[in-house]
Each structure stands twice: as structure tokens, then as C-alpha cells.
Amino acid sequence: MLPTLAELDDARLIQFGGVSLTFGGLVSAAVLLGGAVALSWVVTRSIRRFRMRAERSAQALYLLEKLAGYAIVFAGAVMALSAAGLNLSSLAVFAGAIGIGVGLGLQGVVKEFVSGLFLIFDRMVSVGDYVELDGARGAIAEIGPRATRIRTNDNINIIVPNSHLIEGRVTNWTLKGDTRRIHIPFSVAYGADRSQVRDAVLAAARASPFTLPETETRKSQVWLTTFGESSLDFELLVWPTPEAVKRPAAMHAAYTWAIADALDEAGIEVPFPQTDLRIRSLFGREGDEAIAAMLGQHLAKQADTGTPSSRPSQPSQNDAAAELLKPPEAPPERDRE
Known part of the structure; x- marks a missing residue:
């Protein structure tokens, strides 16, 4: 005859060290552990949805989400072991042996898990920050138990072990939601009015919607940096919005395009490589007479072909500026879950 359910429940499947594991205890342990995992999934999903709608407390909610998930699973595991009939106090020596094995065999996994906890609590690197690590730049999308996922502006996901963010050198462009000053190099031809260059470029930078209002400590500036071979080299120093910083x-x-438009509107020449050519003889003529003859032929050719000597500047469309003004895309559904 087949054993009844009660007999299966009382049957001792495994016995060691005075501890007996029964069929009913194992079923209860499996139910408790499965329930803990399901509850952890529901709680973390609810907190994540609330975090996606929050603005100021997003980091605190992320910390709560991770801690709640770990705590529920850990509590469920302890309850499952107790329901299975294991006396946790009597397994101290066994747990110590397990701990040694974990320390030796799973040292890397434990290291990454602890590093992830440090990242969550330390908050020098948080979800949403724009970071640069080993030449890769992107926003931190998730800090997991083993690795951190960084998503670039080209929607490429880079998986970085948690310990690399603690032990290595990381550049955080938006620490605590702040911005940074950027340098935009540009050049003009020799002979340009430096004051006119400065005024035109500063006006273009201040008119950009992704430039922060100026304060006493954060002002837009134009520096003359070097005297180039065929140009005066400048730099625009500007403080962009945190949203623009995340799209370097x-x-x-966008700023380079705005500078080009400002220089064109002000009639300031952008330099190009120049070579001095001394004409000694052209068709029997020398010096200035030879140059005048050459220019006369060039102008006559333009008159015959109807080609204008210069083209009027046309209004330009700054695609990079339009890209910066777009609202940030919502994370994919898998990132919200």
C-alpha cells in the first residue's frame, strides 16, 4: 500500500547530528522560501515604481528597495531552515565550516556583494549619476549584488564589477546632482577684434537654453589661450545644466555650432592654414604688377561664369542643441521592474 500523507509527513528522510528532516518540514521550508522570494519581488517592484515617479528622494528609495529585498529573502531563508527542522543554534560549527568554504571558494562573489552594499550606503556613486570609468562614459542604471550597469547615451549597457567602482578611479560628472564647467575651444583669424569676439561668443552662450544663469562663482568666460600658427585660439568656459552634462x-x-553662428553673424573670420607666396614674375610682370594682373584675371573669370565671390550666410539649424533640449527618455520597462 502507498503511504498516507500523514505518514509521509512524519517519515524521516535525513537524520544527522540529532536533526531529522521530514517530508512535511521540507515542503514547509520550500513554501516559506518561495513566499519570501515572491514577497521580495512585489515589495521591490512597488518601491521601484514609486522611485521612478519621485524626484528628490530617488536615492533614498533606491537604498530602501535594495535593503528591503535582501532583508525579506534573508528572513525567509531563516524561517525556511527553522521550518525544515534545523536548529540554527546547533549548527554553529557547521555554519563556521560553511563560512570558511564560502570565504575561500566564493571570495570574489562575496567581495562584489559587499562592494555593492558600500556603493549603496556611501552614495559617492548613485543611480542616475553620469560617470566616466576607463574611458567609458554613461549614466548608472543599476547597482546590483555583483555588478553595476552603466548605460551610455548610445543605449549601450556596460557591466562593471562593483569593486572596480570602489578601488579604481571614477569621474562622477554629476555628483549629488551638480554640474561642471566645460571648455569649448575655438579659433579666429589674426586681426580680429578680441573684444568683439568675446562679446559675440558670450552672448551666444548666455542665450543657449542649456546654460545655467550666472552667479558670482559661476560665470561664462572667454579666454585667449594661445597664439597659433594662423589663428588666435580661444576657449569658451560655461556652466551647462545637469541634464546637458549627461550628454557631453x-x-x-551644440556650443561649437552656436559659436560658429555667432562669429558668422559678427563677420569675424574663422582661420584656415595660410602660406605666404611671393610672386617675382608673371607674364613678364613683377611684384605688385604681377599680383594685380593675376587678380584681374580671376575677377574676369568670375564675371564670365556668374559665380559670386562670396555667399551670404544662411540661418543654420543646430541639431546638437535640439538633441539637448529633448526630454530625457524613460528607462526601458526592464529597468523599471
Whole structure:
């Protein structure tokens, strides 16, 4: 005859060290552990949804989400072991042996897990920060128990072990939601009015919607940095918005385009490589007479072909600026879950 459910429940499947594991105890342990995992998933998902809608307390909610998930699973595991009939106090020696094995065999996993906890509590690197690590730049999308996921502006996910963010050198461009000053180099031809260059470029930078209002400590500036071979080299120093900082390539391109438009509107020449050519003889003529003859032929050719000597500047469309003004995309559904 087949054993009844009560007999299965009382049957001792495994016995060691005075501890007996029964079928009913194992079923109860499995139910408790499964319930703890399900509860952890529901709680963390609810907190994550609330965090996606929050603005000021997002970091605190992320910390609560991780701690709640770990705590529920750990509590469920302890309850499952007790329901299975294991006396946790009597397993101290066994747990010590397990701990030694974990320390030796799973040293790397434990190291990354502890590093992840340090990242969550330390908050020098938080979810949403724009960081640069080993030449890779992107926003931190998730800090997991083993690795941190960084998503670039090209939607490429980079998986970095947690310990690398603690032991290595990390550049955080938006620590605690702050901004940074950027340098945009540009050049003008020799002979340009430096004051006119400064005024035109500063006006363009201040008119940009992704430039922060100036304060006593954060002002837009134009520096003359070097005397180039064929140009005066300047730098625009500006404080962009934190949203623009997270898109450095588009931000740099947008300011460069705005500077080019400002210089064109002010009639300031952008330099190009120049070579001095001394004409000694042309068709029997020398010096200034030879140059005048050459220019006369060039102008006559333009008159015959109807080609204008210069083209009027046309209003330009700054695609990089439009990219910066777009609202940030919502994270994919898998990132919100």
C-alpha cells in the first residue's frame, strides 16, 4: 500500500547530528522560501515604481528597495531552515565550516556583494549619476549584488564589477546632482577684434537654453589661450545644466555650432592654414604688377561664369542643441521592474 500523507509527513528522510528532516518540514521550508522570494519581488517592484515617479528622494528609495529585498529573502531563508527542522543554534560549527568554504571558494562573489552594499550606503556613486570609468562614459542604471550597469547615451549597457567602482578611479560628472564647467575651444583669424569676439561668443552662450544663469562663482568666460600658427585660439568656459552634462558629445557640438553662428553673424573670420607666396614674375610682370594682373584675371573669370565671390550666410539649424533640449527618455520597462 502507498503511504498516507500523514505518514509521509512524519517519515524521516535525513537524520544527522540529532536533526531529522521530514517530508512535511521540507515542503514547509520550500513554501516559506518561495513566499519570501515572491514577497521580495512585489515589495521591490512597488518601491521601484514609486522611485521612478519621485524626484528628490530617488536615492533614498533606491537604498530602501535594495535593503528591503535582501532583508525579506534573508528572513525567509531563516524561517525556511527553522521550518525544515534545523536548529540554527546547533549548527554553529557547521555554519563556521560553511563560512570558511564560502570565504575561500566564493571570495570574489562575496567581495562584489559587499562592494555593492558600500556603493549603496556611501552614495559617492548613485543611480542616475553620469560617470566616466576607463574611458567609458554613461549614466548608472543599476547597482546590483555583483555588478553595476552603466548605460551610455548610445543605449549601450556596460557591466562593471562593483569593486572596480570602489578601488579604481571614477569621474562622477554629476555628483549629488551638480554640474561642471566645460571648455569649448575655438579659433579666429589674426586681426580680429578680441573684444568683439568675446562679446559675440558670450552672448551666444548666455542665450543657449542649456546654460545655467550666472552667479558670482559661476560665470561664462572667454579666454585667449594661445597664439597659433594662423589663428588666435580661444576657449569658451560655461556652466551647462545637469541634464546637458549627461550628454557631453551633443553639448560640445551644440556650443561649437552656436559659436560658429555667432562669429558668422559678427563677420569675424574663422582661420584656415595660410602660406605666404611671393610672386617675382608673371607674364613678364613683377611684384605688385604681377599680383594685380593675376587678380584681374580671376575677377574676369568670375564675371564670365556668374559665380559670386562670396555667399551670404544662411540661418543654420543646430541639431546638437535640439538633441539637448529633448526630454530625457524613460528607462526601458526592464529597468523599471
